[in-house]
Amino acid sequence: MYQSLLNTIQQLQWAETVSADRRRILQPLADFVQQKADARQEINITFICTHNSRRSHLSQVWAQVAAAYFSVPNVHCYSGGTEETALFPKVSETLSSQGCKIFKIAESNNPLYGIKYDDNAYPIIGYSKKYDSPFNPTSGFAAVMTCSQADGGCPFIAGAEKRIPITFEDPKLSDNTPEQAQVYFQRSLEIAAEMFFVFSLIKI
Numbered sequence: 001m002y003q004s005l006l007n008t009i010q011q012l013q014w015a016e017t018v019s020a021d022r023r024r025i026l027q028p029l030a031d032f033v034q035q036k037a038d039a040r041q042e043i044n045i046t047f048i049c050t051h052n053s054r055r056s057h058l059s060q061v062w063a064q065v066a067a068a069y070f071s072v073p074n075v076h077c078y079s080g081g082t083e084e085t086a087l088f089p090k091v092s093e094t095l096s097s098q099g100c101k102i103f104k105i106a107e108s109n110n111p112l113y114g115i116k117y118d119d120n121a122y123p124i125i126g127y128s129k130k131y132d133s134p135f136n137p138t139s140g141f142a143a144v145m146t147c148s149q150a151d152g153g154c155p156f157i158a159g160a161e162k163r164i165p166i167t168f169e170d171p172k173l174s175d176n177t178p179e180q181a182q183v184y185f186q187r188s189l190e191i192a193a194e195m196f197f198v199f200s201l202i203k204i
Helices: 003-010 019-038 054-068 090-095 148-153 181-199
Strands: 043-049 075-081 101-106 114-115 125-126 143-145 162-165
Touching: 003 019, 003 054, 019 043, 019 125, 019 143, 019 162, 019 181, 043 162, 054 075, 054 090, 054 125, 090 181, 101 162, 162 181
Parallel strands: 043 075, 043 143, 143 162
Antiparallel strands: 101 114, 114 125
């Protein structure tokens, strides 16, 4: 894992920063991962937000990094939306500043990104897509709803074994303000700390 990314991880302090209320919200995801790990099954998690442009991507990336950090095997993290837009550029900029290496695989109105946390790890593929895209798993996965709009707008996720609401405040509220960079940076760290808390609970 890249040293710059490890430096960010060392700042998360998930054992101290994740509140009791948030721990209760995160516990169902930890239970799902533990159940699959105990059964030696693939652990598929799809993070869902309305536009698949900000929170769902941050959650996908940090969950995959956390699984690697704690050596939890067979974890595959995905993301999707109720509609397809594009990964918001500030998200890739933020993850890059926090230690990931990001490169564009294809340029379009909906660019395709490779997001790496280790030189020898398969890159996380980042681009906006609907949650039922053929790129994503179709059964046996946990559907993690990262925004209240998606949670309310998707009462049924076909194929999901478990539906788990873990919502985050939208950093989009800071767009076109002087606080934008800091808001995205902090929201990314908040999501990272919570994903690291989840995977720190897993016993292999």
